[in-house]
Amino acid sequence: MSVILIIEQVLNGLQFGVMLFLMAAGLTLIFGVMGLINLAHGSLYMVGAFAAAWVAGLTGSFVLALGAALAAAAAAGALIEMLVIRRLYKAAHLDQVLATFALILIFSEGTRWVFGSFPLFLDVPAYLSGPITLPGGIQYPFYRLVLIGIGVAVALALWWLTARTRLGIQIRAGENDREMIAALGVDISRLYTLVFALGAALAGLAGALVGAIQSVQVGMGEPVLILAFVVIVIGGIGSIRGAFIGALLVGLTDTLGGIFLPELFKLFMGTGAATQTGSALASMAVYILMSIVLIWRPAGLFGGQS
Amino acid sequence: MIPERILNLVVILGFIAVPIWAVFADEIFTLTLVTKAMILGLAAVGLNIALGIGGMVSFGHAVFFGIGGYAMGILAHHAQTFTPLSVGPITMAGTKSMPVIWITAMLVSAAVAWVIARLSLRTTGVYFIMITLAFGQMFYYFTISWGTYGGEDGLPIYVRNSFPGLNTLVPLQYLMLCGAALGLALLLQWRLRASPFGLALNAARQSPARAETVGLDPMRIKLWAFVISGTITGLAGALFADLNRFVSPTMFSWQLSGELIILIIIGGVGRLFGPVIGAAVFVTLEHWLGGLTDFWHVWLGVILLFIVLFGRGGIIGFLTGKEGPHV
Numbered sequence: 295m296s297v298i299l300i301i302e303q304v305l306n307g308l309q310f311g312v313m314l315f316l317m318a319a320g321l322t323l324i325f326g327v328m329g330l331i332n333l334a335h336g337s338l339y340m341v342g343a344f345a346a347a348w349v350a351g352l353t354g355s356f357v358l359a360l361g362a363a364l365a366a367a368a369a370a371g372a373l374i375e376m377l378v379i380r381r382l383y384k385a386a387h388l389d390q391v392l393a394t395f396a397l398i399l400i401f402s403e404g405t406r407w408v409f410g411s412f413p414l415f416l417d418v419p420a421y422l423s424g425p426i427t428l429p430g431g432i433q434y435p436f437y438r439l440v441l442i443g444i445g446v447a448v449a450l451a452l453w454w455l456t457a458r459t460r461l462g463i464q465i466r467a468g469e470n471d472r473e474m475i476a477a478l479g480v481d482i483s484r485l486y487t488l489v490f491a492l493g494a495a496l497a498g499l500a501g502a503l504v505g506a507i508q509s510v511q512v513g514m515g516e517p518v519l520i521l522a523f524v525v526i527v528i529g530g531i532g533s534i535r536g537a538f539i540g541a542l543l544v545g546l547t548d549t550l551g552g553i554f555l556p557e558l559f560k561l562f563m564g565t566g567a568a569t570q571t572g573s574a575l576a577s578m579a580v581y582i583l584m585s586i587v588l589i590w591r592p593a594g595l596f597g598g599q600s
Numbered sequence: 601m602i603p604e605r606i607l608n609l610v611v612i613l614g615f616i617a618v619p620i621w622a623v624f625a626d627e628i629f630t631l632t633l634v635t636k637a638m639i640l641g642l643a644a645v646g647l648n649i650a651l652g653i654g655g656m657v658s659f660g661h662a663v664f665f666g667i668g669g670y671a672m673g674i675l676a677h678h679a680q681t682f683t684p685l686s687v688g689p690i691t692m693a694g695t696k697s698m699p700v701i702w703i704t705a706m707l708v709s710a711a712v713a714w715v716i717a718r719l720s721l722r723t724t725g726v727y728f729i730m731i732t733l734a735f736g737q738m739f740y741y742f743t744i745s746w747g748t749y750g751g752e753d754g755l756p757i758y759v760r761n762s763f764p765g766l767n768t769l770v771p772l773q774y775l776m777l778c779g780a781a782l783g784l785a786l787l788l789q790w791r792l793r794a795s796p797f798g799l800a801l802n803a804a805r806q807s808p809a810r811a812e813t814v815g816l817d818p819m820r821i822k823l824w825a826f827v828i829s830g831t832i833t834g835l836a837g838a839l840f841a842d843l844n845r846f847v848s849p850t851m852f853s854w855q856l857s858g859e860l861i862i863l864i865i866i867g868g869v870g871r872l873f874g875p876v877i878g879a880a881v882f883v884t885l886e887h888w889l890g891g892l893t894d895f896w897h898v899w900l901g902v903i904l905l906f907i908v909l910f911g912r913g914g915i916i917g918f919l920t921g922k923e924g925p926h927v
Contacts (some may be wrong), residue, residue: 331726381909387726392865393908395858399901407895420605520854521738527730573641577741581734585719588731592723 298432303553304546309438311545316500317522318495318529318537319452326532327468327489328383333394334374335497335522337401342367342498343505343514344405347414356419360502364554367498368491376492380483386517398516406512413509416502440505446494449538456534465489469532521548524584528595539595544580551579601921608873611880619775632843637876637883638778639839644863644875645785646832651861652870653793654825655805656721659857663716663739663773664709664830666852668837670717670743671705673755673847680758683786702838709834710827717826721819733854740852754848761842768842777910778839782876785832790872792828801825833860866907868916877915 321335345366350359374397382390418437424431456462464485467475476482501515508514525544531535556572565572575582587595622630643665650656655711678685678694685694695701720731744752760768768774792798803811804818811818841847850856859882867878885903887897913919 325726333727378905378909385908387729388651388861388865389908390871391657391659391858392731392862393905395862396901396904396908399897399904403895403898403901407898520733523730524734527727527734531726570745574742574745577745578738581738581741584734585731585738588727589719590725592727594727 301404301432302434303550305434305438306489307546307549309441310543310549311542312442313500313504314521314525314545315445315520315541316448316496317518317526319534320496320539321522322526322529322534322537323489324493325526326479327456327465328486329382330379331387331390331394332518333391334397337398338367338371338494338497339518340401340405340512340515341370342501343510344414345498346502346505347416347510348417350456359416360499363498363502364495368495371494372487372491375487379388379490402512405430411512413511416505416510419507437507444503452534521580524580525595528584528587530594532598534594536594543583547579547583555579602919604916604920607916607919611873611877615779619772623772628771631775633883633887634845635775635778635877638775638782639836640863640883641876641879642782642785642839643833643836644860644879645789645862646829646836647873648864648870649789649832650794650826650829652865652874653798654801654822655807656822656826657729658732659729659854660736661833661860661888662852662854662856663736664713664833665737665837665840665856667709667712668705668834669841669847669851670749671708672761672838672841673700673757674749675704676748676757676761677755681816696761698761698768701761702835705830705838710831712825713830714823717823721822735858736852736854736857740849743849743852754846757845760845776829780833781839786872795820810861824879862904866914868914871916874914874916881915
């Protein structure tokens with residue numbers, strides 16, 4: 295077990311974590327401002343990935359593909375917000391879970407209808423591919439470093455948006471008291487559509503970025519969606535800072551657990567049994583982490599009320 | 601508007617008439633579909649006790665369905681391979697006897713439900729939904745990576761298990777066995793709702809604070825309701841595994857937890873026959889729409905959306921003209 299391997303795995307964990315953050319940020323914003331559980335967030339991730347793969351296939355440009363992902367996901371988000379989601383803000387959580395579950399079915403099968411069951415491929419562009427050498431002589435894929443950079447940049451931009459802009463003030467006010475800001479003359483339904491589209495665009499961006507290192511296929515959004523929920527529950531629902539810390543925790547736990555838990559068990563078990571126990575435990579690690587956090591702090595790390 | 605009693609009677613008659621027709625028309629596949637609807641209905645009856653009466657929106661009831669399935673799979677696997685089964689210090693033989701499998705499935709489900717409820721009931725609202733989901737995922741990933749019993753590929757059982765005095769290989773006899781289990785569970789749910797415990801549970805859902813002021817302990821009541829709920833769903837899992845003669849990690853998947861909730865919503869939350877009607881409609885839709893188009897999930901999604909947005913109270917609410925209890 296060398297230092298280089300550990301650093302590589304930590305970077306992998308960070309990369310996974312910041313991509314989860316892109317998903318989780320939208321989810322937590324939507325829950326914080328509108329009080330809505332949106333299971334269809336994973337579908338918006340998928341929409342982004344498919345839009346990117348389609349545009350990249352037509353034009354060959356990765357930048358255009360990312361633009362298409364942002365636009366398509368934001369448009370799909372705004373559309374479902376106006377058609378369906380808007381009617382759910384006052385509904386019980388159970389109804390929200392069901393209606394957005396229904397949206398997943400519609401999105402997934404609809405995409406299968408249009409694009410077929412075979413995965414699409416989105417290639418990392420030449421100027422971003424290949425390894426680069428980090429200080430200390432570590433070879434690491436450049437694209438993954440770029441992903442970490444984009445994730446951190448988006449986190450900073452979101453912080454700036456919520457803390458320093460007029461829209462951010464409205465969003466934070468909406469979290470605290472929606473009747474009051476409506477009374478102060480803010481068009482609340484426009485604000486809601488905007489926040490929903492913003493969250494959707496972030497999910498679409500994540501889908502496109504991750505789509506370039508995995509395959510783009512129907513059902514790709516749901517595993518990420520579940521992990522993003524784990525992230526926002528750990529961080530405390532509604533808190534962007536919580537989502538960022540939760541995302542890094544989950545990303546690192548998942549990545550490092552898969553590598554180090556089997557090694558850990560080898561210290562006091564046979565190799566075969568250790569690999570099996572270790573990998574079984576590693577695949578459960580993030581959920582164990584989440585239940586421990588919830589048992590310790592029932593409203594998450596940075597959550598106020600539940 | 602139809603009174604709920606009459607509607608329930610129609611459903612019971614339907615569950616008797618369709619198999620009789622199927623036997624005379626020699627439609628064996630219809631018998632399988634009815635059995636599947638009965639088993640899913642049974643699982644949802646279990647969930648309905650937690651969700652409909654107790655207001656606990658469990659997004660992880662697939663845990664118990666899967667435990668029931670694997671109780672059957674593991675016991676029958678050891679019986680069919682003639683290998684002993686060791687649990688810690690105890691070593692025993694596998695079994696192909698349904699009663700033993702069912703009791704094991706229910707006991708393990710009850711124990712796991714107790715632990716999950718103890719931990720999850722500390723949270724409320726969305727956090728409860730998410731922590732139950734997390735427990736489901738833990739079991740799902742555990743079975744995927746646990747190679748001893750097939751891992752991701754699942755575990756086939758070659759011959760259906762036996763029940764004393766019956767030939768379970770005859771579809772109609774297995775159907776009647778499942779029907780009897782469903783009937784007993786419905787009877788239990790009906791008696792439970794009218795019992796002091798059920799009334800207390802109802803109160804604990806509507807207002808925990810008020811329930812507490814009259815001297816009840818809402819936590820304890822919900823805990824035991826969750827245990828009863830998980831036990832019933834566990835039994836359904838064992839029956840489902842025996843219907844397919846196959847268990848796999850998908851029995852633990854979150855989609856299955858979601859489907860169980862869907863069954864209840866389609867039928868009507870908190871209604872005695874809500875889960876059963878939901879299961880019957882779901883299986884019919886799956887079969888009928890699935891035959892018309894490969895993309896039947898789109899239409900299921902559209903139907904679900906309409907039920908949630910416009911049809912409060914599910915099918916029973918629509919037919920009887922009364923909204924169900926609020927969760």
